[in-house]
Amino acid sequence: MYDVIIIGAGNAGLAAAATLARKGAKILLIEKHNIPGGCATSFCRGRFEFEVSLHQLSGMGTPERPGPLRSVLDSIGVLNKLDFVEMEKLYRVVMPGIIDITLPTNKEELIKVLQQQFPNQRDAIQKFFDFVWQFFTEVIGAFYLNDPDINPKKYPLYYKYALKDTQSVLDEYFNDPLLKAVISPYWTYMGLPPSKLCFSDMAALLFSYVEFKPYHIKGGSQMLSNAMLEVIYENGGEVLFNTEVSKILIKNNTAYGVRTTSGQEFESKYVLSNASAISTFVDMMDDTVNQKALEQYKGSSVGTSFFTIYCGLDCDYHEVGINEETNFISNSTDMEFDYQLSKTLDTENSSFILTCYNVFDNEMVPKGTSQVVLVTMKYAEPWLKVPPHQYNDEKYRCAEAMLKNAEKVFPGIISHIEEMEIATPITHMRYLGHPGGGAYGFDQYVKDSTMFISPKPPIDGLYCAGSWYGAAGYQPTLTSGHSAARAILKEMRKK
Amino acid sequence: MDSQILRQLEGYEKVTTDIEVLKRYGYDYRLERGLAKKYVERFHPHAIDVKVTDIINETNSTKTLRLASKQKYMPPFQAGQYISVIVEVDGIRTSRPYSISSSPDEIAYYDITVRRVEGGMISNYLLDSIKIGDSLQVSAPAGNFYHNPIIHSNKVVYIAGGSGVTPFKSMIQHAVNTGTEKEIWLIYGSKNDSELIFNDYFSKVASKYTFFRYIPVLEEGAGTYKGFITKDIIKEIVGDSSDKTFFICGPQAMYEHLLKELQPLKLKPRQIRMESYGVPADVFSQPGWPKEISQNTRFVIKVRGKKDFTVTAGQPLLQSLEKNHIVVPSLCRSGECSMCRVKLVSGKVYQPEGVKLRQADRRFGYIHSCAAFPISDCEIII
Numbered sequence: 001m002y003d004v005i006i007i008g009a010g011n012a013g014l015a016a017a018a019t020l021a022r023k024g025a026k027i028l029l030i031e032k033h034n035i036p037g038g039c040a041t042s043f044c045r046g047r048f049e050f051e052v053s054l055h056q057l058s059g060m061g062t063p064e065r066p067g068p069l070r071s072v073l074d075s076i077g078v079l080n081k082l083d084f085v086e087m088e089k090l091y092r093v094v095m096p097g098i099i100d101i102t103l104p105t106n107k108e109e110l111i112k113v114l115q116q117q118f119p120n121q122r123d124a125i126q127k128f129f130d131f132v133w134q135f136f137t138e139v140i141g142a143f144y145l146n147d148p149d150i151n152p153k154k155y156p157l158y159y160k161y162a163l164k165d166t167q168s169v170l171d172e173y174f175n176d177p178l179l180k181a182v183i184s185p186y187w188t189y190m191g192l193p194p195s196k197l198c199f200s201d202m203a204a205l206l207f208s209y210v211e212f213k214p215y216h217i218k219g220g221s222q223m224l225s226n227a228m229l230e231v232i233y234e235n236g237g238e239v240l241f242n243t244e245v246s247k248i249l250i251k252n253n254t255a256y257g258v259r260t261t262s263g264q265e266f267e268s269k270y271v272l273s274n275a276s277a278i279s280t281f282v283d284m285m286d287d288t289v290n291q292k293a294l295e296q297y298k299g300s301s302v303g304t305s306f307f308t309i310y311c312g313l314d315c316d317y318h319e320v321g322i323n324e325e326t327n328f329i330s331n332s333t334d335m336e337f338d339y340q341l342s343k344t345l346d347t348e349n350s351s352f353i354l355t356c357y358n359v360f361d362n363e364m365v366p367k368g369t370s371q372v373v374l375v376t377m378k379y380a381e382p383w384l385k386v387p388p389h390q391y392n393d394e395k396y397r398c399a400e401a402m403l404k405n406a407e408k409v410f411p412g413i414i415s416h417i418e419e420m421e422i423a424t425p426i427t428h429m430r431y432l433g434h435p436g437g438g439a440y441g442f443d444q445y446v447k448d449s450t451m452f453i454s455p456k457p458p459i460d461g462l463y464c465a466g467s468w469y470g471a472a473g474y475q476p477t478l479t480s481g482h483s484a485a486r487a488i489l490k491e492m493r494k495k
Numbered sequence: 496m497d498s499q500i501l502r503q504l505e506g507y508e509k510v511t512t513d514i515e516v517l518k519r520y521g522y523d524y525r526l527e528r529g530l531a532k533k534y535v536e537r538f539h540p541h542a543i544d545v546k547v548t549d550i551i552n553e554t555n556s557t558k559t560l561r562l563a564s565k566q567k568y569m570p571p572f573q574a575g576q577y578i579s580v581i582v583e584v585d586g587i588r589t590s591r592p593y594s595i596s597s598s599p600d601e602i603a604y605y606d607i608t609v610r611r612v613e614g615g616m617i618s619n620y621l622l623d624s625i626k627i628g629d630s631l632q633v634s635a636p637a638g639n640f641y642h643n644p645i646i647h648s649n650k651v652v653y654i655a656g657g658s659g660v661t662p663f664k665s666m667i668q669h670a671v672n673t674g675t676e677k678e679i680w681l682i683y684g685s686k687n688d689s690e691l692i693f694n695d696y697f698s699k700v701a702s703k704y705t706f707f708r709y710i711p712v713l714e715e716g717a718g719t720y721k722g723f724i725t726k727d728i729i730k731e732i733v734g735d736s737s738d739k740t741f742f743i744c745g746p747q748a749m750y751e752h753l754l755k756e757l758q759p760l761k762l763k764p765r766q767i768r769m770e771s772y773g774v775p776a777d778v779f780s781q782p783g784w785p786k787e788i789s790q791n792t793r794f795v796i797k798v799r800g801k802k803d804f805t806v807t808a809g810q811p812l813l814q815s816l817e818k819n820h821i822v823v824p825s826l827c828r829s830g831e832c833s834m835c836r837v838k839l840v841s842g843k844v845y846q847p848e849g850v851k852l853r854q855a856d857r858r859f860g861y862i863h864s865c866a867a868f869p870i871s872d873c874e875i876i877i
């Protein structure tokens with residue numbers, strides 16, 4: 001009999017398991033893959049080791065001025081097992097023939113750079129950033145500092161803007177579409193374009209990356225996953241890899257264990273799922289017990305996945321014109337159209353992120369080489385319609401189109417690729433087990449946020465954490481696992 | 496969130512109306528039961544149950560086994576990839592990788608072509624005990640030894656040794672079946688001409704199509720090229736090598752020899768693709784192997800939560816685990832794919848060069864058990 005069984009060793013599952021184990025809970029973590037991490041992993045090809053998902057870690061801050069993630073990692077017990085590298089730039093935006101601009105991470109300098117580029121919007125730029133900071137300062141005061149008396153007088157901006165979409169706020173401050181596009185490429189980190197993206201989410205991203213700087217983990221995200229697993233082992237936790245949970249055992253609306261695909265059953269007082277909401281409530285439950293839980297997801301749609309090209313270059317990145325770690329490349333300022341493209345197989349016109357991992361960390365690659373990853377948002381649906389025997393040809397076709405666009409900004413890049421691996425939404429489905437390969441969970445409209453849907457399902461003893469039960473990304477999923485674990489610990493103490 | 500606060504937020508009503516409407520017209524996710532898995536299994540089934548539908552004698556020591564799925568569907572693959580054959584022999588469950596020798600456009604079956612390895616466990620079993628109509632289980636296709644049209648040249652030089660010719664048979668047949676823009680050279684090293692696998696097929700293709708040139712290099716007997724494959728032979732056959740991509744597949748010993756021979760050609764690393772072809776059969780002669788440890792040295796392996804057993808030096812950990820009925824999934828058995836990854840809690844293992852370990856795995860003591868040879872008592876976690 002375990003205290004807690006955790007299904008899935010993604011960020012949230014690992015964070016929860018480590019937190020619980022450290023507090024003396026008897027836990028069993030079950031992962032279907034042979035390695036921990038879910039998205040937070042890496043793989044080797046030739047002389048390269050490719051980072052799968054982590055581009056920019058948010059919320060870290062420095063030891064002197066810690067961000068929220070730093071204290072979560074501390075409380076999970078992994079902070080002293082990891083090294084972090086701070087990025088010096090926020091990002092570079094390139095629209096060939098239209099603009100090429102690099103934003104620094106320092107707020108004042110960032111404003112200055114934008115003002116130089118858009119002199120006739122000087123005041124608007126200053127006002128916008130002041131506004132975002134005021135808005136977020138209210139969020140911190142009300143929620144992070146747990147104000148017992150939250151009201152519209154004290155937090156006027158919050159009450160007015162919390163549920164607004166990003167586009168309408170941008171429109172309120174700016175009229176130049178180019179400026180709006182330069183300020184908001186992070187929408188791709190959330191999976192919805194400004195018109196659909198909750199302003200609170202966008203503000204949180206901007207604030208967090210600027211205040212606490214984007215980071216990168218030395219050795220890649222697998223280092224974090226392995227470190228969390230280490231804490232679990234050190235504290236007597238048990239882990240089963242290559243084991244898939246097929247059923248959550250439920251009696252009287254109370255979860256009491258799990259069954260695996262090989263028929264083994266394990267009992268526990270609590271079950272925590274890091275698997276997708278659809279796997280959890282549909283695949284792992286009978287229709288007699290999942291009604292209420294499923295009811296709240298009826299209006300939610302499965303979120304985006306990605307088309308990713310992992311490249312090992314046989315040269316220094318400068319040689320192909322790469323100077324920054326994070327580069328947003330697009331053909332136009334039309335983010336809405338860009339989003340529509342994510343529902344097609346078209347990569348010829350899609351914008352993409354190009355990350356070069358060794359700009360700030362030369363230990364990521366063998367000497368004289370570079371690691372470059374190109375990612376674009378793609379929903380799974382069109383990929384599921386590709387006949388399997390055309391799948392590989394389609395992969396190459398899409399990759400080639402995207403690389404040709406990269407070639408316009410980084411001439412010569414294709415001729416320097418020594419190793420290449422292409423991942424599609426189907427690849428994500430395979431490794432994560434999530435429908436739609438949704439590494440971001442459900443589409444995160446305002447109505448899908450934790451403001452309206454509680455991550456705690458209406459089944460006793462069952463908890464959920466990860467990108468399907470709130471915001472996606474490293475900081476949110478690690479925090480969600482950590483919080484779920486604390487909620488369970490609190491319950492355990494009560495009994 | 497506190498509903499008191501929520502209700503006062505500007506725009507609250509609109510969101511709740513949306514939620515109500517969507518709930519009414521929303522989607523019933525119960526319709527998706529098992530669906531994600533089904534989609535993925537079209538590409539990467541956990542395992543495929545196959546039937547041997549034909550056995551073709553290739554040479555005295557080699558046969559092709561034709562494998563067709565009992566479910567009538569075989570996932571797609573790229574010419575050059577392999578499958579892992581999962582078998583139970585004498586009560587031991589193990590697996591071996593075999594390159595697919597048929598073309599990807601033959602979608603009804605996979606051929607594997609197996610050469611007898613003296614003293615080998617599975618090659619002998621497959622050659623001697625398997626009959627037409629027998630059942631086998633295989634993995635989905637895997638491996639990274641294939642032509643990437645974006646980064647590899649259309650002028651390709653295939654260099655094969657012994658049974659390492661099998662992936663090239665797939666590539667060449669695919670080129671013939673689908674028409675190709677490639678120019679292909681196959682340089683095939685073999686002991687003598689009776690050991691050449693697919694010799695008739697390659698000769699026929701070479702005489703019919705101009706895109707393909709076939710050059711057997713024999714250690715003994717007649718033929719234009721004799722001895723081992725050397726830089727001079729390669730230079731003479733392919734001329735300028737700067738615009739070509741080289742694919743190499745064969746036994747470990749061949750790689751060492753060939754890499755030396757290729758050096759003067761000054762190829763860039765991206766011009767050379769090498770298939771992993773197992774771990775060295777004799778680790779005792781490998782660089783870095785501790786001299787004091789001989790074939791008679793014995794160690795105790797403790798598998799946490801399972802059992803302890805004794806092994807003799809020189810055997811990969813994975814093999815010892817299997818002999819002791821502890822099943823660890825495996826694919827490449829060459830230290831490359833990470834499928835057989837386990838955690839080494841204490842003790843030491845010897846890992847031959849070329850094992851592809853992640854930085855984080857190295858840091859936290861993980862090893863690829865197929866390519867890890869214990870050199871002390873060890874404790875591991877699976």
Ligand SMILES: Cc1cc2nc3c(=O)[nH]c(=O)nc-3n(C[C@H](O)[C@H](O)[C@H](O)COP(=O)(O)OP(=O)(O)OC[C@H]3O[C@@H](n4cnc5c(N)ncnc54)[C@H](O)[C@@H]3O)c2cc1C
Binds near residue numbers: 054
């Ligand atoms: C290409 C890409 C780029 C990204 N870039 C960034 C970035 O720059 N910054 C950032 O913050 N975030 C980024 N993300 C997002 C971030 O990686 C994810 O949101 C986060 O890692 C999700 O964590 P999770 O806890 O939801 O678990 P997941 O990673 O979704 O893992 C779930 C785990 O559960 C296991 N599982 C599922 N079903 C079962 C079952 N039945 N039995 C047992 N185990 C099961 C799966 O195998 C998997 O290991 C990116 C993601 C991708 C794909």
Ligand SMILES: Cc1cc2nc3c(=O)[nH]c(=O)nc-3n(C[C@H](O)[C@H](O)[C@H](O)COP(=O)(O)OP(=O)(O)OC[C@H]3O[C@@H](n4cnc5c(N)ncnc54)[C@H](O)[C@@H]3O)c2cc1C
Binds near residue numbers: 609658776827829
């Ligand atoms: C990617 C890949 C593709 C491959 N494709 C093909 C292919 O197309 N065709 C093909 O024929 N083969 C192929 N192989 C090789 C194949 O997987 C097997 O390794 C081969 O068939 C031998 O397996 P076995 O079980 O018969 O030998 P094993 O029992 O594994 O023995 C292998 C060798 O080790 C020696 N050995 C065994 N036990 C010991 C011991 N206790 N101490 C010392 N030495 C020992 C044996 O004598 C033998 O020489 C491929 C390998 C890889 C990695």
Ligand code: FES
Binds near residue numbers: 826827833
């Ligand atoms: S089976 Fe591939 S690394 Fe061991």
